Amino acid sequence: MPLRVAVTDLDALRERCDTAVVRAVRNTSEFEDGAIIPSGAWKPLTAAAGRALAAPPHTSPATLVEVVKLPAPTGADLEGLAKPLGDEQAQYLGQALAEPGMTTTTNNYQDGRLIGLHLDNWDKLGYAGRPGARRRLALNLGPGNRYIILGALDAQAVCRAVHPRNYARRSPHTDDYRAYVAAGHRLACIRVRISPGEGYLAPTEYLLHDGSTQGVNLPSAIAFWLGRWPRGTLPPAI
Template sequence: MGTIENGIKIQCAGNLLDRTEISAGTERALGYSPAGIPFRTGAYKPKKPWRQLTDREAEVLMLKNKTNHTDYSSTVTILSLPEILKDKLSQLELHRVLSKYYFTKYYSKRESDFQNATRLLHLYFSSFNVSEREILASFFAVNNPNLETTTKYFEGRQYVGLHIDNWENATIEGAHLAQNRVCINLGLQTRYLLFVNQPLNNIKSRIVEKEGDFHLENTQWHLGQRFFKHYQSYPVVKIAIHPFEAYIAPTENMLHDGSTIQATKPDITFTLRGYFSV
């Protein structure tokens, strides 16, 4: 059994043990997802079974000694939207969305309402933006229910499993300087954030320990592949994101993905990027 080590921390209200599990490590993601779409060659996913955290593991993961602003490059924050914002978003009536295909038509029909919701979410999360750079890349997304991992590449033709975002074309060494991501659960059911709690520089160091160097053009995709090859017993963290909750995470500085496992209804999210700290 792999051991969770010090690295990226979690900040959330309530008991971390109630919403968090860890995997038995990772394994190759082979074949097709329940949506009928294949996994990319070389993709990895969490290995079952999932289990609850021990008290020691919770201690390692939980952020302690909070300062005025958390380190946006090494902290995952879970927060609940304020009631007034929940009420406004409820007016979108997203329970009417029965599929990703239908969402496109529904958005077109109520585009002004979605634009108003976007403005409200920008306004709310701007209070957490600790940079003069503007908030970027806001978009709605819809995923199928009951997926172990949710992210697709190549125009939706392949699932990629645990991966590293790279919107800013950052180097591995500079990934800690990239913007972090807000992802809000606007669906009716719980979704999950999956992640390896080690920043990219730590992951690169671990690969160098095994291989003596890290070549392969320093790409994020190869970094994940090499790490999982040598450290398949290292656990993946799975943390529940309930409806009208959001995570703020350094997704360009950690291996991660979303999951809609056990859900029966479409997964609907809204994403923002910026330098957010709570």
């Protein structure tokens, strides 16, 4: 399924959401060669586009994006924060700090270059199983706002387009998206503002994504978990 967002208030979604297309980056020291990032020409989300993003009631929780409110952490240990929030088996992944003004935030630990928009692969699932991967829960610890950027086209659709003869035997990968864009296909994305104390649940092994602090004046730390949360388990922020 393409990108779908749980929405209780369309105006609230539009107030914090913009849309753009992605582009490939070549021959820079900041990004991996071939990385794909937003074009930078962000436009406000129209009412029609917002309605198209809004998830129908039957949308599987495993492929759904939710922008949520989270309880304030007590103490320095975040590991157990998510366990009482709907999945006792939630796995804590740690924290990451982003400086202000970053187009995307995830780097390649081997050489420090940014990888751009990407797919996660914690559950190491193939084509057929990819929609059943765990979702990522993220909590913005502040002090600044930040964004989650999400690609509009799911990993299965891109895998089919790039590997039409053997897609069913493959495991969707970031490289599929890079090849898709390099072949001249248009790929849209959205960014959603996440304030301190808010978070998101997103199928990051099924949708292209990354964080961003573009246009933000303060750094922000973010904490991550993996798990399986039914739709509506956490209070919505939009």
